[in-house]
Amino acid sequence: MGQTISEKILSKHSGQKKVYAGEFVDADIDLAMSHDNTVLISSIFNEIGVKKVWNPDKIVIVLDHRTPANTSKTAENHKIIREFVKKQQIPHFFDVGGGICHQLLPENGFVRPGMLIVGSDSHTTTYGAFGVFGTGIGATDMAAVWTNGKLWFKVPETLRFNISGKLSRYISAKDVVLYIIGKIGADGANYKACEFYGKCIKNMSIDGRMCISNQAMEMGAKVATIPPDKKTVDYVASKVNVKFDVVYSDNDAEYEKIYSFDITDIEPQIACPNKVDNVKPVREVEGTEINQAVLGSCTNGRLEDLAVAAEILKGKKLSKNVRMIIVPASRQIYLKAIEKGYIRAFLSAGATVVNPGCGPCLGLHQGVLAEDEVVISSTNRNFKGRMGSPNSKIFLGSPATVAASALNGEITNPRDVIK
Amino acid sequence: MIIKGKAIKYGDDVNTDVIIPGRYLYLTKSAELASHAMEDLDPDFFKKFNRGDIIVAGKNFGCGSSREQAAMCLKYAGVGAIIAKSFARIFYRNAINQGLPIIKSSEAADFIKNMDDLEIDLYATTIKDKTKSLQFEIQPLPIFIREILDDGGLIYNLKKKLRR
Numbered sequence: 321m322g323q324t325i326s327e328k329i330l331s332k333h334s335g336q337k338k339v340y341a342g343e344f345v346d347a348d349i350d351l352a353m354s355h356d357n358t359v360l361i362s363s364i365f366n367e368i369g370v371k372k373v374w375n376p377d378k379i380v381i382v383l384d385h386r387t388p389a390n391t392s393k394t395a396e397n398h399k400i401i402r403e404f405v406k407k408q409q410i411p412h413f414f415d416v417g418g419g420i421c422h423q424l425l426p427e428n429g430f431v432r433p434g435m436l437i438v439g440s441d442s443h444t445t446t447y448g449a450f451g452v453f454g455t456g457i458g459a460t461d462m463a464a465v466w467t468n469g470k471l472w473f474k475v476p477e478t479l480r481f482n483i484s485g486k487l488s489r490y491i492s493a494k495d496v497v498l499y500i501i502g503k504i505g506a507d508g509a510n511y512k513a514c515e516f517y518g519k520c521i522k523n524m525s526i527d528g529r530m531c532i533s534n535q536a537m538e539m540g541a542k543v544a545t546i547p548p549d550k551k552t553v554d555y556v557a558s559k560v561n562v563k564f565d566v567v568y569s570d571n572d573a574e575y576e577k578i579y580s581f582d583i584t585d586i587e588p589q590i591a592c593p594n595k596v597d598n599v600k601p602v603r604e605v606e607g608t609e610i611n612q613a614v615l616g617s618c619t620n621g622r623l624e625d626l627a628v629a630a631e632i633l634k635g636k637k638l639s640k641n642v643r644m645i646i647v648p649a650s651r652q653i654y655l656k657a658i659e660k661g662y663i664r665a666f667l668s669a670g671a672t673v674v675n676p677g678c679g680p681c682l683g684l685h686q687g688v689l690a691e692d693e694v695v696i697s698s699t700n701r702n703f704k705g706r707m708g709s710p711n712s713k714i715f716l717g718s719p720a721t722v723a724a725s726a727l728n729g730e731i732t733n734p735r736d737v738i739k
Numbered sequence: 740m741i742i743k744g745k746a747i748k749y750g751d752d753v754n755t756d757v758i759i760p761g762r763y764l765y766l767t768k769s770a771e772l773a774s775h776a777m778e779d780l781d782p783d784f785f786k787k788f789n790r791g792d793i794i795v796a797g798k799n800f801g802c803g804s805s806r807e808q809a810a811m812c813l814k815y816a817g818v819g820a821i822i823a824k825s826f827a828r829i830f831y832r833n834a835i836n837q838g839l840p841i842i843k844s845s846e847a848a849d850f851i852k853n854m855d856d857l858e859i860d861l862y863a864t865t866i867k868d869k870t871k872s873l874q875f876e877i878q879p880l881p882i883f884i885r886e887i888l889d890d891g892g893l894i895y896n897l898k899k900k901l902r903r
Binding site for chain 2: 344357360363364367368369370391394397440441442456457458459460461463464467472506507510511540542595682683684701703704705706710
């Protein structure tokens with residue numbers, strides 16, 4: 321019987337000829353990523369009692385969630401992480417200001433098709449955009465990986481998504497993935513591998529594909545893989561000179577379900593409080609007053625995202641009732657955005673540009689919300705209290721929707737913005 | 740493994756941000772972390788919960804962030820087990836790793852009512868609702884997962900294996 325991408329990658333990494341959905345495997349991990357929670361993982365690792373990590377070269381640690389340190393407790397934790405990195409001689413460490421883990425790894429050539437990557441972060445699914453089996457795990461599982469480089473998995477069933485149609489003005493990857501999550505539900509892909517096909521996906525940039533694979537976590541996806549093509553190979557080859565295996569599903573692979581969506585006529589989409597699958601067309605909530613707008617995150621903090629926002633904001637001023645926080649996903653992106661004039665456009669409009677990192681996404685710093693405040697954000701979660709006060713409200717939208725809304729002080733369909 | 744306690748019922752999609760909000764993730768002492776369990780979902784959680792009680796929830800329990808502190812705070816608070824129609828996968832693994840028994844059962848989640856007296860025989864694979872005189876059969880867990888739960892969590896399971 322044919323195999324899916326996930327079945328093939330898990331077969332190869334567990335040294336078995338062919339495994340299929342439902343089987344349990346013990347797999348070799350190609351790369352293990354963790355971030356500020358390395359402090360918890362290292363304390364668990366130390367408690368297990370193994371002295372040295374299995375392979376320092378296969379570990380990447382990024383400080384991004386609370387950077388620069390938002391409290392003295394965080395500063396102490398960062399110090400502990402630096403000491404651990406030094407003691408274990410982990411060569412791949414990105415300190416404060418480098419950017420978000422899920423951007424830094426592909427940008428620096430750590431992500432290549434065919435790999436099995438785990439991260440102590442749920443949005444590790446992002447690497448699926450490069451034809452990778454990338455999945456999130458908790459702290460104890462990560463500590464276990466550090467001891468011997470292996471982890472158990474149940475081979476997932478695969479859902480196939482055929483996405484046809486062309487992206488039109490101010491419709492982006494974010495609108496497409498929110499649309500899909502609205503249809504499938506917050507647990508519609510729970511435990512499943514997702515594979516994305518179709519003209520819409522093929523024509524999408526790497527930035528757009530990373531958005532799809534990232535946000536797909538919010539429908540419960542175990543992995544969210546996009547089969548590699550020339551775009552993928554060119555991107556990866558431009559970052560690193562290492563051989564890699566492109567892995568494709570067989571023609572007779574078995575899928576649990578096949579979904580087909582034509583996105584030609586969809587409108588800009590928005591996820592309303594407090595669930596990511598509470599998705600509506602923007603026009604159903606336009607006019608809702610906002611206090612803050614956030615552009616950034618591992619979902620939508622890339623150059624393409626900043627570009628569309630800069631196009632909307634250039635030469636204009638934000639509503640005086642809105643704080644707009646802009647967080648480039650990496651230092652590299654920030655520098656490119658400066659070159660292209662985006663940062664000037666943002667600052668001139670009255671926005672606040674902060675350092676690359678997770679920023680206000682998890683409500684710890686750089687724009688926390690007060691009671692009853694409303695934010696429109698390009699981040700990936702709108703759970704109750706996620707970005708500050710439990711009574712604040714989070715709407716999730718594309719960079720274009722975020723920028724248009726920041727101009728008007730209320731949720732705005734970007735297609736209504738007068739150029 | 741026999742687990743006895745009262746059912747505390749919740750709905751669908753209970754996410755890890757409401758189980759343990761981000762503002763508490765810096766806490767390391769188990770008692771401190773436990774004291775904030777379920778805070779953004781149910782500020783009255785500790786008014787109704789006694790150590791050993793069992794959470795009974797709808798689908799997709801534990802969705803969202805991979806934060807293991809969500810499973811940890813419930814374990815430290817003394818939650819005896821969690822029964823749900825379905826679990827999000829990272830939470831499921833984290834719960835096992837913390838030695839917190841989790842059981843997937845649509846039937847049990849539907850029929851058990853708030854404050855029902857429950858008795859779970861994890862390895863004989865039954866849940867008894869003593870208040871309603873109902874019994875539910877549950878799927879057996881794979882042996883290696885039973886071992887981790889028996890050992891009280893993955894850390895102890897690994898330490899045991901390393902000693903061999």
